[in-house]
Amino acid sequence: MASIKYKNVYLNDYYTVVGPLEKNSRLKSYDISLDDYYYKENTFELAEIKMQKVVIDNILFKNSLKTKDIDLLIGGDLTNQISVTNYSAKNFNLPFLGLYAACATFPESLIVAANFLNNMSYKRILTVTSSHNLTAEKQFRYPIEYGSPKPHTATFTATGSVATILSKIPSHIKIESSTIGSPIDMGISDANNLGAVMAPAAAQTLFTHLNELKRDADYYDLILTGDLGCVGSEIFKEYLKINYNLKLKKYLDAGCELFLKSQGTYAGGSGPVCLPLVLFDRLICLGKYKKILIIGTGALHSATLVNQKKSIPAIAHAVSLEVLD
Amino acid sequence: MNIEEYKKLVKNMSPQENRLKNILVAFFVGGLIGFLGQFFIYFLTESFGISIVEASRWLCLLLILIGTIFTALGFFDTWFSKLKCGLIIPTTGFAHSVASCALDFKKEGLITGLGANFFRLAGSVILYGIISAFFLCVIRVMLIG
Numbered sequence: 001m002a003s004i005k006y007k008n009v010y011l012n013d014y015y016t017v018v019g020p021l022e023k024n025s026r027l028k029s030y031d032i033s034l035d036d037y038y039y040k041e042n043t044f045e046l047a048e049i050k051m052q053k054v055v056i057d058n059i060l061f062k063n064s065l066k067t068k069d070i071d072l073l074i075g076g077d078l079t080n081q082i083s084v085t086n087y088s089a090k091n092f093n094l095p096f097l098g099l100y101a102a103c104a105t106f107p108e109s110l111i112v113a114a115n116f117l118n119n120m121s122y123k124r125i126l127t128v129t130s131s132h133n134l135t136a137e138k139q140f141r142y143p144i145e146y147g148s149p150k151p152h153t154a155t156f157t158a159t160g161s162v163a164t165i166l167s168k169i170p171s172h173i174k175i176e177s178s179t180i181g182s183p184i185d186m187g188i189s190d191a192n193n194l195g196a197v198m199a200p201a202a203a204q205t206l207f208t209h210l211n212e213l214k215r216d217a218d219y220y221d222l223i224l225t226g227d228l229g230c231v232g233s234e235i236f237k238e239y240l241k242i243n244y245n246l247k248l249k250k251y252l253d254a255g256c257e258l259f260l261k262s263q264g265t266y267a268g269g270s271g272p273v274c275l276p277l278v279l280f281d282r283l284i285c286l287g288k289y290k291k292i293l294i295i296g297t298g299a300l301h302s303a304t305l306v307n308q309k310k311s312i313p314a315i316a317h318a319v320s321l322e323v324l325d
Numbered sequence: 326m327n328i329e330e331y332k333k334l335v336k337n338m339s340p341q342e343n344r345l346k347n348i349l350v351a352f353f354v355g356g357l358i359g360f361l362g363q364f365f366i367y368f369l370t371e372s373f374g375i376s377i378v379e380a381s382r383w384l385c386l387l388l389i390l391i392g393t394i395f396t397a398l399g400f401f402d403t404w405f406s407k408l409k410c411g412l413i414i415p416t417t418g419f420a421h422s423v424a425s426c427a428l429d430f431k432k433e434g435l436i437t438g439l440g441a442n443f444f445r446l447a448g449s450v451i452l453y454g455i456i457s458a459f460f461l462c463v464i465r466v467m468l469i470g
Binding site: 042143145146149152153187196231234239242 | 331404
């Protein structure tokens with residue numbers, strides 16, 4: 001059984017910081033935004049560390065909490081050795097678990113936190129996720145100033161950071177259940193088409209989730225995938241139809257929902273913050289959706305292994321959220 | 326669905342690049358650079374009385390200088406991604422790749438950062454350029470003497 005139900009785990013609060021491009025995107029209610037990619041730091045990596053530090057500091061301040069009120073910090077990002085999260089975590093002197101699931105890090109951190117809260121004596125857990133367009137570009141693709149031509153299937157890593165506080169104290173977002181996905185490799189090795197890499201993983205996790213919890217896709221007001229992008233989400237729908245005979249009516253992809261068409265981001269946004277930014281700053285604030293299934297999708301991409309002619313595996317984790325009145 | 330079927334599905338559903346447009350853009354932009362370069366060579370040979378070979382060397386240096394300065398000023402990557410091979414194939418592409426690597430790694434130290442990564446993208450061009458030049462020279466010596 002990959003699916004788990006939670007009795008009383010709540011997402012109490014969230015805090016978001018967004019990058020300069022995301023500031024003018026379709027997001028509505030972010031907390032703070034950056035004017036430039038450096039964020040008054042010397043390098044882009046330091047800027048990303050500062051973003052994480054700022055969201056953690058601010059969410060604690062907003063909720064009048066001190067670090068001693070937090071039992072565990074869980075987080076991750078895209079950089080090698082999740083160094084950004086490690087370097088921001090060292091500022092807080094909190095028990096810390098670092099996670100890496102590429103762009104599925106956010107739901108993975110919710111799952112780990114929810115399980116700790118559900119089964120152990122933990123009271124309050126802080127999660128943090130971030131990505132920075134230029135640190136990701138530099139690490140996974142070409143140098144920042146190198147203008148390599150990109151195909152229409154490429155996605156654009158979003159810049160931002162999100163912190164959330166989870167506890168057993170009731171609040172307006174309930175974490176109802178989750179499904180842990182298994183890695184799946186469908187033989188795609190094109191790092192410029194990560195939507196196609198991740199689509200089967202998202203489909204498999206969605207199917208497992210619905211199957212194990214004996215639900216229909218219509219049970220949810222919204223099914224939101226992480227960052228398949230405009231091309232990947234079409235492949236996802238087609239794959240679901242052919243492989244699992246499932247047709248989705250209320251479906252959105254966060255990658256597709258993040259940027260405006262005029263922002264020139266190819267097939268849409270990607271990165272670990274893409275899903276939480278769209279979820280918190282664009283969809284939940286509408287108040288329209290009550291039962292939301294988020295499926296974070298991560299391409300477990302390694303430039304080394306792709307160069308060794310290996311295809312890219314992908315993973316997807318699902319978390320069911322209930323927005324209460 | 327097996328892997329082969331999935332690859333086919335992905336291929337069918339991924340939007341195709343407009344090759345004709347890319348080819349035409351590259352042809353005209355690359356051609357324009359060549360056209361201006363030819364003018365520059367005429368200018369040098371007529372005004373300073375140097376040979377065409379020498380003038381071509383100066384042109385090459387000018388293109389590298391322009392490519393590097395434009396990269397450092399931060400707008401060349403936008404031109405590059407729009408104009409594609411029109412700017413990649415001339416020497417501007419080489420200069421752009423070296424300059425962008427240098428900018429990326431300058432904060433990681435002169436030796437471990439900038440020096441070690443300077444030819445990250447252009448290294449292949451240099452290596453295989455030298456190797457093929459060597460073999461072509463050998464062939465030339467064997468055929469012509």
